Amino acid sequence: MEVKLNEEELGLLLNDLMEVHGYDFTSYAKASLRRRVNRLMSLDKFPSFAEFRYKIKSDSSYLKRFVEEITVNVTEMFRDPSFYAILRTKILPQLATKPFIRIWHAGCATGEEVYSMAILLQEAKLLNKSLLYATDINPDVLEEAQKGIFQLNYMKQYSENYVASGGREDFSSYYTANYDRVIFKDQLRSRMIFATHNLVSDSSFNEFQLIMCRNVLIYFDKDLQERVFTLFDNSLEPLGFLALGSKETLRFSAIESKFQQVKDQKIWKKIE
Amino acid sequence: MEKDRVNIQRVIIIGGSAGSLEVLLEVLPQLKHDLKIPIILVMHRKATAESTLVNLLSSRTSICLKEAEEKEHIRNNCIYLAPADYHLLFEDDLSFSLDYSEKINYSRPSIDVSFESAAEVFKDNLVAILLSGANSDGTNGLREVQQRGGLSIVQDPATAEVSFMPRSAVDAKVADKTIAVTELANFINQL
Structure with a gap:
């Protein structure tokens, strides 16, 4: 089964992002955010939340990827x-x-x-x-x-x-x-x-x-x-x-x- | 509204694609007016389809039927339609969230996305129903519903205008039960 975040883990992650990197995602809507994080853990094949968390804390180049993948960048010209x-x-x-x-x-x-x-x-x-x-x-x-x-x-x-x-x-x-x-x-x-x-x-x-x-x-x-x-x-x-x-x-x-x-x-x- | 929020016991979510509009048009008039639970509809359709589907569906029932709005709290005795071209998600405070991320299974709204999110929030209080359609959207969602203790129902592929979607779920063994169209309203009324 895929690794999926629970509420507490999402909290830990958001806290790390703020304390270590100064990114505040705590006021993002949780349902979408949780889905994006789960999607990224699965895309990048992390075997556990602990490893994912460690990577984000310690690897600033991976943090860049995290921010890019967590935020939704889907758009189009003359949409609507x-x-x-x-x-x-x-x-x-x-x-x-x-x-x-x-x-x-x-x-x-x-x-x-x-x-x-x-x-x-x-x-x-x-x-x-x-x-x-x-x-x-x-x-x-x-x-x-x-x-x-x-x-x-x-x-x-x-x-x-x-x-x-x-x-x-x-x-x-x-x-x-x-x-x-x-x-x-x-x-x-x-x-x-x-x-x-x-x-x-x-x-x-x-x-x-x-x-x-x-x-x-x-x-x-x-x-x-x-x-x-x-x-x-x-x-x-x-x-x-x-x-x-x-x-x-x-x-x-x-x-x-x-x-x-x-x-x-x-x-x-x-x-x- | 506060009261309804606390009282939500069960939630029905229905996903459908090609051939499922006819099913809804048949089932909606048969639902009892004092249905105690909310129903959420996730229907594949063109991105540009605006309010016409809400109008069409609401003409078939006296139960309040409306498009789900961002941050709106889910209420009992109400039927909600996922808006065109957004994924529909659920927050822990039992409100709706919208998401304009990538299409899943070539679809937005995607049934998998809504089923998975509903399963996380409503767990064993969820009844998910997958109707007729031409792609495999919904199968992964039903798996998640089962894993979280919810009930997974699939339209009997033999009664589906386009059987690929329900067939996909049955073949993947993620259906707790298949139901013929003619039995569907009765099943919902008795929940």
Whole structure:
């Protein structure tokens, strides 16, 4: 039978990560976290929890792998096309009036959403006055994101998403294909800034007109969600927007009253 | 709500893929209105399918039927549907968690993922039912359900529109019992 963590072992592990390495995963939602840890122990064929724990305590290169595998980095370009259609038709026209646009992609993983946003801005002729700050807890995925290189076999799906979001250009004009990979145009990348940022422990670092944080909060417990909402509130200009994932909500949070939901969308406008 | 939380004795989780929608449409109207337990449905479907399935299913029963929401506490006498394109997991405080990690068995939601998570939390209070389908999702989950003391039920492959999924579980010997579609509602009503 596979090695599976019990509650106590998960507690020990989270404690080690905090004491030895300064990573605080204690406010992550437990069901998903436990599943990710079990999956990693099984992938890397650890015969017991004790050995797994020892490896994490003593081997900093394995810690890197742990953080990368424990956090979920699944994402796609123009995911939820209807969301991007609203960005295109309702949100960007409001941002267009600003002299300068700063957007924060919090928990950007391998960057697919950042590139999607850059394409939207380019088509709205706003890219040159925009900066896209893309952050993640995990330095390795940021390194990937920064390269702008993605697998060719995903492009068909992304292209369909793009068209469904209201895109009218030829999606393939945004990248150059080479064997089984594609690289996105330098022009898109030129307005992106990548940096590590841990939503658990790091504070606000700028004021933004739009914060995108989609499918990140589902991995956090209620208290941490609340802390992150406060961080976002502190990082948004008045009348700025916060965009969440399709199953996430500001409803019932302490900052809800300061925001107004864009009709039927997971987008909230800061009204005070 | 607090009261319901404490009172949850048993939980039914049902997983299905191709051919199982018809089963649910047949079974739901036969469930007794005052069903004392929660039922959780994990159905394979297209990522883009939005609320149509909830509407269709809820039209067949007077029991509250809704999509499971992130951090929502599970209540008795309620039927929950796992949202499209997320894995559905269970927390120790008997609330739902969503997860957008890799597909399992080409599926998100994956039945294995939900069955395994439910087995960890509900242990011998869990009844897991695997319906018709065309891939082997669910078999590993049922094994976990059995190992944690839960009851593992599989739709009789002979009555399944697509028998691959229930057949896979039967062949792997992880089914405590097979049940014909016509018996299913009665079985649930008597739990």
